[in-house]
Amino acid sequence: MSYSIFNRRFLLWLAAAATMNLAGCGETAPVATQSPARATPAPRSADEAGAPLKVPAEEAATAGIKVAVIRPQEIRERISVTATIQANQDRLARIAPRVAGKIVAVGAKLGDRVRTGQSLAQLDSIEVGAARSSYAQARSDLDLARANLARAEKLFADQIIPQKDYLRSRAEFQKAEAISRAADEKLRILGVAAHAHRAGDSASVFSVTAPFPGTVTAKDAVLGELARPDKPLFTVADLSTVWIETNLFEKDLSSVRLGAEALITVAAYPGESFQGKVTYISSTMDKETRTIRARIEVPNFEERLRLEMFATAEILTPEIRSAMLVPSDAIVLIQGQPTVFVEAEGGYLPRAVEPGQTLRSGTALKAGVNPGERVVVGGAYALKARLLKSQIGDAH
Numbered sequence: 001m002s003y004s005i006f007n008r009r010f011l012l013w014l015a016a017a018a019t020m021n022l023a024g025c026g027e028t029a030p031v032a033t034q035s036p037a038r039a040t041p042a043p044r045s046a047d048e049a050g051a052p053l054k055v056p057a058e059e060a061a062t063a064g065i066k067v068a069v070i071r072p073q074e075i076r077e078r079i080s081v082t083a084t085i086q087a088n089q090d091r092l093a094r095i096a097p098r099v100a101g102k103i104v105a106v107g108a109k110l111g112d113r114v115r116t117g118q119s120l121a122q123l124d125s126i127e128v129g130a131a132r133s134s135y136a137q138a139r140s141d142l143d144l145a146r147a148n149l150a151r152a153e154k155l156f157a158d159q160i161i162p163q164k165d166y167l168r169s170r171a172e173f174q175k176a177e178a179i180s181r182a183a184d185e186k187l188r189i190l191g192v193a194a195h196a197h198r199a200g201d202s203a204s205v206f207s208v209t210a211p212f213p214g215t216v217t218a219k220d221a222v223l224g225e226l227a228r229p230d231k232p233l234f235t236v237a238d239l240s241t242v243w244i245e246t247n248l249f250e251k252d253l254s255s256v257r258l259g260a261e262a263l264i265t266v267a268a269y270p271g272e273s274f275q276g277k278v279t280y281i282s283s284t285m286d287k288e289t290r291t292i293r294a295r296i297e298v299p300n301f302e303e304r305l306r307l308e309m310f311a312t313a314e315i316l317t318p319e320i321r322s323a324m325l326v327p328s329d330a331i332v333l334i335q336g337q338p339t340v341f342v343e344a345e346g347g348y349l350p351r352a353v354e355p356g357q358t359l360r361s362g363t364a365l366k367a368g369v370n371p372g373e374r375v376v377v378g379g380a381y382a383l384k385a386r387l388l389k390s391q392i393g394d395a396h
Contacts, residue, residue: 052347053386065379067343070324071371075364077319078357079255083246083264085309088297091238093211094218098191100228101125103221104205108234110219119207120234121221128192129204135183135194136203138176145169145176214238217307237307242300244276246313247291255317256281262296263314266305274298274305278315323356323364330377331355331363332384340369341376341383348376348383 055065101123108120152169155161187194192206208227218235227233244264248256258281264274276298285292296313298305305311331338331353338355341348353368369375376383 052345052349053341053383053390054347055383055386060379063379063382065348065382066377067374068377070326070369070373070375072322073325074320075323075325075357075359077255077317077321078263078314078359079248079252079317080312080314081246081248081252083244083296083311083313085266085305085307085311086243086245087217087237087239087307088241088243091212091214091241093214093236094232095120095208095210095234095236096229096232097123097125097206097208097227098189098229099125099127100226101128101204101206103223103225103227103233106221106223108210108216108219108221110216112216113214114210114216114236115213116210118210120210120216120236121208121227122201122205123208123227124202124205126204128190128206129202131183131186131190131192132194132203135180135187138180138183142173142176142180145173149173208233210234210236212236212238215303239300239303239307242298242305242307244296244298244311244313246294246296247286247289248281248294250285250290250292253281253292255319256294256315257318261316262298263316264296264298264305264311265314266309266311268306268309269304274300276313323366324369324371325359325362325364326369326375327377328358328363330375330380332380334384334387339384340365341380342369343374343376350387 055063102125103121104124105122106120107122108114108118114120149169149172152161152166156163156166184194190206195203208221214236215238216234217237219233220231221227221233244262256278258278260278262276262278264276265272266274276296278294279297280293280295282293296315326340330340333339334350337352339350340353342351351368354366356364356366358364
């Protein structure tokens with residue numbers, strides 16, 4: 001071998017060695033490792049379609065799976081606020097005597113339902129006794145004066161007595177009539193009847209009565225104590241209607257109108273709502289909370305709504321918009337993502353959605369379902385369980 005050929009081969013060997021060294025200075029090639037025999041696959045997102053779930057017709061019927069075509073519907077915008085239930089202040093009475101007296105009988109208990117004019121308690125008052133005595137005397141004097149006037153009219157007509165005697169009798173009658181009216185007016189001001197309610201009662205005993213039908217919501221009458229005009233003995237409330245007191249944020253003020261319909265829900269009756277109307281919106285804003293007081297009046301049939309309950313009020317606004325509406329039970333959480341099942345390819349595919357406002361008739365969807373698609377509206381939880389079971393099976 002000649003020197004030139006040897007030298008050429010040596011140079012080629014040096015070049016190859018240099019190339020290998022450069023490769024060793026770069027990134028190391030990944031080394032394949034053996035996966036565990038039962039490694040759990042990464043979970044798929046709910047909006048990753050994959051293969052549709054196949055459910056035989058019999059199993060679908062047993063699981064209550066129902067499908068409906070979803071189309072846009074017109075819905076009313078709603079403003080949701082928290083509230084408390086209060087008595088209707090227009091039908092609330094704090095009952096106190098108009099004159100001081102000792103409580104000698106208590107006839108009503110806390111929570112009793114009372115009727116108009118029903119006696120709640122009886123009081124003994126010296127002032128009432130004196131007023132009734134004066135009234136009785138005035139009525140007696142009036143009867144006598146009336147009889148004297150009638151006799152004088154007859155005698156004067158027969159020219160038996162002079163005119164001055166007749167005029168004197170008429171003046172005495174008019175005076176007795178005025179005294180009787182004054183005595184009657186004093187009893188009215190005292191708030192008592194002219195006579196005792198029960199035979200045998202003293203003239204000084206009178207009753208404190210209910211002004212309208214209602215429920216006794218407060219009672220401070222104690223037997224033997226002295227009742228005074230400045231201390232209510234009972235509070236009676238007509239609970240056939242109640243007030244829902246709430247506060248509106250400034251941004252919502254333009255959307256709420258007097259007379260607007262509202263739906264009231266309370267924790268005591270899940271799944272139920274009570275209808276009412278907005279009857280008052282304050283003209284003054286609270287400078288600290290930046291809210292405005294509002295009131296909703298609600299019929300309270302069977303008095304199911306109790307005072308001081310917490311409630312949620314949804315006030316319907318004039319704005320109407322179109323939305324895709326599905327039953328609230330049709331939306332399930334899969335991997336923390338709200339999801340519905342859409343019928344496709346002879347099965348059911350999970351589809352991620354963006355829920356909007358929740359209404360009595362369902363939940364509005366902001367995104368995720370197109371008009372005309374067939375969505376599972378019943379049995380969604382059964383499909384969710386089947387989907388999770390299949391994923392667990394894939395993991396093993």
